[in-house]
Amino acid sequence: MSGPPRLSVRNIRKSFGTHEVLKGISLEARDGDVISLLGASGSGKSTFLRCINLLEIATEGEIFVDGEEIRMVKKGGHNQPASQKQVDHIRSELGMVFQSFNLWSHMTILQNVIEGPVHVLKRPRAECIAEAEALLEKVGIVDKRHAYPAHLSGGQQQRAAIARALAMKPKAMLFDEPTSALDPELVGEVLRVMRALAEEGMTMLVVTHEMSFARNVSNRVVFMREGVVDSAGAPQDMFGSGASPAFRQFIGHFGQA
Amino acid sequence: MDIAFLSQTMATLIKAVPTTLLLFSLSVFFGGLLALLIVWMRVSGNPLLSGFARGYIFVFRGSPLLIQMFLVFYGLGQFGVIRYSFLWPFLREPMVCAVLSLALCTAGYSAEIFRAGLRAVPTREIEAARAIGMSGFLLVRRILAPVAFRHALPAYSTEIVLMMKSTALASLVTVWEVTGVAQRLISQTYRTMEVFLCAALIYLVLNFLILQALALLEYALSKHRRAPSAAAGPLPR
Numbered sequence: 001m002s003g004p005p006r007l008s009v010r011n012i013r014k015s016f017g018t019h020e021v022l023k024g025i026s027l028e029a030r031d032g033d034v035i036s037l038l039g040a041s042g043s044g045k046s047t048f049l050r051c052i053n054l055l056e057i058a059t060e061g062e063i064f065v066d067g068e069e070i071r072m073v074k075k076g077g078h079n080q081p082a083s084q085k086q087v088d089h090i091r092s093e094l095g096m097v098f099q100s101f102n103l104w105s106h107m108t109i110l111q112n113v114i115e116g117p118v119h120v121l122k123r124p125r126a127e128c129i130a131e132a133e134a135l136l137e138k139v140g141i142v143d144k145r146h147a148y149p150a151h152l153s154g155g156q157q158q159r160a161a162i163a164r165a166l167a168m169k170p171k172a173m174l175f176d177e178p179t180s181a182l183d184p185e186l187v188g189e190v191l192r193v194m195r196a197l198a199e200e201g202m203t204m205l206v207v208t209h210e211m212s213f214a215r216n217v218s219n220r221v222v223f224m225r226e227g228v229v230d231s232a233g234a235p236q237d238m239f240g241s242g243a244s245p246a247f248r249q250f251i252g253h254f255g256q257a
Numbered sequence: 258m259d260i261a262f263l264s265q266t267m268a269t270l271i272k273a274v275p276t277t278l279l280l281f282s283l284s285v286f287f288g289g290l291l292a293l294l295i296v297w298m299r300v301s302g303n304p305l306l307s308g309f310a311r312g313y314i315f316v317f318r319g320s321p322l323l324i325q326m327f328l329v330f331y332g333l334g335q336f337g338v339i340r341y342s343f344l345w346p347f348l349r350e351p352m353v354c355a356v357l358s359l360a361l362c363t364a365g366y367s368a369e370i371f372r373a374g375l376r377a378v379p380t381r382e383i384e385a386a387r388a389i390g391m392s393g394f395l396l397v398r399r400i401l402a403p404v405a406f407r408h409a410l411p412a413y414s415t416e417i418v419l420m421m422k423s424t425a426l427a428s429l430v431t432v433w434e435v436t437g438v439a440q441r442l443i444s445q446t447y448r449t450m451e452v453f454l455c456a457a458l459i460y461l462v463l464n465f466l467i468l469q470a471l472a473l474l475e476y477a478l479s480k481h482r483r484a485p486s487a488a489a490g491p492l493p494r
Contacts, residue, residue, distance in 0.1 A: 088390040094388075102381040104404075105382065106407060107481075108481075115399065116390065119391070151484075
């Protein structure tokens with residue numbers, strides 16, 4: 001495959017105080033890669049995801065989005081982004097989907113979806129509305145476009161949040177446990193939308209506990225343990241005979257080993 | 258009951274309503290602007306600015322408005338710097354002094370109300386805004402301010418009503434608003450009860466209108482908290 005990887009992260013370290021959560025993690029995502037990040041809670045996978053779009057600032061390491069390096073400077077011994085403008089730009093290129101949806105509660109679903117394109121990308125409103133309605137159609141909640149987030153089920157809210165991220169036409173999508181806050185019967189509708197995105201060739205990084213998604217949809221599985229990558233590989237290897245003892249034990253908890 | 262006297266009194270007092278409204282609207286406007294500045298300093302993270310804001314809020318919330326007004330009206334003229342400055346032609350006007358002290362005082366209260374509103378903005382929603390590429394003024398304008406204002410509105414409504422009533426103090430620095438005119442009528446007629454009842458009625462009507470307007474605003478801004486049917490009307494299927 002030609003060109004720089006969509007996402008390249010090198011040797012990310014992150015400490016909270018004296019507690020080191022990430023101990024040097026590297027990852028590369030090429031166009032169309034769907035990478036599942038697995039690990040027990042506390043293994044640092046969410047923190048790692050949040051470091052990529054700088055919701056957490058990594059203590060050390062390099063991040064490249066589409067070949068563009070996020071410039072960092074040392075300020076008072078701490079790593080800081082050199083330019084807020086670059087940070088905003090990088091964030092606008094990476095769609096983020098949160099565990100608890102994080103929709104803006106005072107805006108309707110449609111307003112949530114057009115907010116970024118209209119106010120961050122400064123595109124014409126009418127165009128954005130047409131695209132937003134198409135996206136909401138795609139995730140199956142176009143009939144709810146004039147409703148407020150509080151009036152939707154968790155699954156509908158999460159699909160709206162995915163549409164909001166897609167409206168920015170992101171180069172890659174980051175999913176932070178997108179189904180963990182959902183009632184079991186609502187998980188399927190969100191996973192279906194994510195699977196459709198994967199099939200369209202969207203580059204995706206997914207922190208998840210959904211083993212079926214990791215096994216059947218992603219083309220790479222990364223297993224994190226205590227702040228390092230324990231093992232990584234294609235799902236058929238990871239879930240097959242090539243699994244590390246720690247990973248085998250981990251998936252054993254899900255009754256899928 | 259002396260209907261003729263009451264209606265005559267009412268007519269005289271109503272002529273002073275524009276002055277009361279002017280005092281009220283100017284001080285709410287400038288006080289609101291100043292409150293934004295103070296709350297920005299308070300949450301800026303800069304120890305110097307936030308220290309100043311804390312001090313400001315403490316002084317103007319902690320001392321009586323009447324004394325603040327007297328200090329501005331009688332006190333400022335004692336300083337040569339002010340007396341001989343270009344500001345004096347303004348600061349010598351009772352109206353300017355009254356608006357200045359009302360605005361300075363309400364700014365202290367409003368800043369705290371706005372700060373409480375800011376703190377009520379869910380971190381998750383701020384994070385979602387950052388994740389989409391918002392920062393700085395855009396983030397304030399699109400997410401922080403609208404959400405914070407909705408949270409602050411009930412408390413701010415109370416502050417606005419208090420301001421309407423506080424304009425009565427301006428009578429003591431010789432502004433002829435409703436209460437001032439009422440006192441002048443009393444000194445001419447010695448009919449305290451009727452005149453003050455008329456004045457009180459005027460304030461009640463004004464505050465009733467203000468509260469109605471604010472309640473409407475609150476209703477319009479809280480669609481997202483109401484049941485879906487009331488919020489959006491019938492949803493297109």
